[in-house]
Structure formats: structure tokens, C-alpha cells
Amino acid sequence: MIYRAIICALAIGLAPAAYAQDNCTPEAIQTKSGEVGTALQTIGARDQARVEELTVEIEALMTSIQNGGDIRTVCAFFDKVIDEANS
Numbered sequence: 001m002i003y004r005a006i007i008c009a010l011a012i013g014l015a016p017a018a019y020a021q022d023n024c025t026p027e028a029i030q031t032k033s034g035e036v037g038t039a040l041q042t043i044g045a046r047d048q049a050r051v052e053e054l055t056v057e058i059e060a061l062m063t064s065i066q067n068g069g070d071i072r073t074v075c076a077f078f079d080k081v082i083d084e085a086n087s
Contacts, residue, residue, distance in 0.1 A: 023075060029078070032075060032079070036081050036082060039084070039086075040055075040085070043081075043085050054081060057077065058077070
């Protein structure tokens with residue numbers, strides 16, 4: 001699905017930049033990206049429109065990071081999506 005491709009691209013593209021962050025390592029992003037893929041599937045089973053909203057947020061996040069945004073926002077966003085799937 002499209003959101004898996006976006007998450008994978010985000011994880012692969014941002015992993016080197018994340019290396020310098022204390023709580024947001026390349027390994028953390030990679031692990032969380034897999035969890036987010038599963039979380040999006042869970043959310044999608046309840047509300048496909050919400051998955052589309054989250055996909056738009058992921059795309060905006062990618063743009064922000066490419067323009068010099070804080071890499072820690074990736075981990076924070078991934079945590080938000082995982083938490084939402086578990087609630």
C-alpha cells in the first residue's frame with residue numbers, strides 16, 4: 001500500500017540524519033517504521049479516512065525534514081501513530 005512505501009522512503013531517507021540524535025537513531029526509525037506500517041493497517045481497519053489523513057501528515061513531515069526540520073519529529077510522529085493504533 002501507498003503508506004508503506006512512504007514510511008519506507010521516510011525511514012531510509014532520514015536514517016543517516018537521525019544518527020546524531022540521542023533518542024532518534026537510525027535503528028529507532030527503522031523499528032518504528034515497521035510498527036507504523038502495522039499501526040496504519042490497524043487504524044485503516046477502523047477508519048480508512050484517518051489513514052489517508054496520516055499519510056498526508058507523513059508527506060508533510062518528509063517535506064519538512066528535507067527542508068531542514070528537526071529529525072526528532074519523525075520519532076515523535078511515529079510514536080503518535082503507534083499510540084493511536086493501540087487506543
